[in-house]
Amino acid sequence: MNGSSILMIYTGGTIGMKQDPLDQTLKPFDFGQIQEEVPEIRKYAMKIDSFTFDPLIDSSDVDPTMWQALATLIRDNYDRYDGFVVLHGTDTMSYSASALSFMLDNLSKPVVFTGSQLPIGMPRTDGKENLISAVEIAAAKDPEGHALVPEVCIFFDSKLLRGNRSTKVSSEDFMAFRSPNYPSLAEAGISIKYNTGAILKPESWTDPLRVNTSLDTRVSILKIHPGITPKVMRHIMCGDETRAVILETYGSGNAPSGQWFMDIVREASASGKVLLNVTQCMSGTVNMDIYATGKNLKRAGVVSGLDITTESALGKLFYLMGKSKDNAWVKTHLEDNLKGEISK
Numbered sequence: 001m002n003g004s005s006i007l008m009i010y011t012g013g014t015i016g017m018k019q020d021p022l023d024q025t026l027k028p029f030d031f032g033q034i035q036e037e038v039p040e041i042r043k044y045a046m047k048i049d050s051f052t053f054d055p056l057i058d059s060s061d062v063d064p065t066m067w068q069a070l071a072t073l074i075r076d077n078y079d080r081y082d083g084f085v086v087l088h089g090t091d092t093m094s095y096s097a098s099a100l101s102f103m104l105d106n107l108s109k110p111v112v113f114t115g116s117q118l119p120i121g122m123p124r125t126d127g128k129e130n131l132i133s134a135v136e137i138a139a140a141k142d143p144e145g146h147a148l149v150p151e152v153c154i155f156f157d158s159k160l161l162r163g164n165r166s167t168k169v170s171s172e173d174f175m176a177f178r179s180p181n182y183p184s185l186a187e188a189g190i191s192i193k194y195n196t197g198a199i200l201k202p203e204s205w206t207d208p209l210r211v212n213t214s215l216d217t218r219v220s221i222l223k224i225h226p227g228i229t230p231k232v233m234r235h236i237m238c239g240d241e242t243r244a245v246i247l248e249t250y251g252s253g254n255a256p257s258g259q260w261f262m263d264i265v266r267e268a269s270a271s272g273k274v275l276l277n278v279t280q281c282m283s284g285t286v287n288m289d290i291y292a293t294g295k296n297l298k299r300a301g302v303v304s305g306l307d308i309t310t311e312s313a314l315g316k317l318f319y320l321m322g323k324s325k326d327n328a329w330v331k332t333h334l335e336d337n338l339k340g341e342i343s344k
């Protein structure tokens, strides 16, 4: 770790906010102040440079343009640093970490997202510990000098999670994120214990990083619920502006079996749209072979998302659709485990 160099990228979010004395709302402040708030990071014998997004953004304003900027920034600085720490608002952190995991191919260095529930200037903040541990993880290497965690991940409340397996589960607890279908990559206690067997390694440590910034965002998410109407469903699923639909279904991938419901699914499928089945459940997997209702979806050409999170499904579709105009190709590769996002 000594002698490592880290680029800390501050995009915005609570971690770098303070209260405006005029109206008491939280507003972003200059990143220079973060380093003043966390003098501990200066004690590491490593080089920590910083880059601040302009403008700083509340992560509710994150969009694919921001992911493209972030991926490009990492690519442009890749050879100069051993690891990257991305300070990001918690609201869409799982979306960003998921998208980046698909956009950065052959990653051999850590990209560790973190943030906080309480601004770093507040007495009981979780921001300091999150930031300091994220820096340590981004710099950690094995005896051969390879990064211990060459993945896009999220460090929060003592746990390191694979980014594309994570989801925000609490708007107020310090334990704001969970990875319901995959173990933690590391846990921070007195020391940081790495779960090396669970961490992905690049196919080759010497191949260069490849960055895919071409994203096709024509994806809709439809959460199935009792009382959903044909009009709403057709509007979301069959419009020309939609190329793919993530169907958030019940349990192991089930949906209503009524004639009108299946007619709309078949209509969307027949028109060539990519339909991906993701469960609304916090944990577990889609299995369209258990119930008749799931089987109907499978017969209609709906692809199983297995145990993927909705955040990850969105990033995976943006990425695959950005790579090819051929929806049949997209469907085939949706079933592949690209970056450890599904259990297969």
Ligand code: ASP
Pocket: 012, 013, 014, 015, 057, 058, 059, 060, 088, 089, 090, 091, 092, 115, 116, 117
């Ligand atoms: N609204 C903030 C954001 O996501 C919340 C946070 O940082 O926790 O940017």
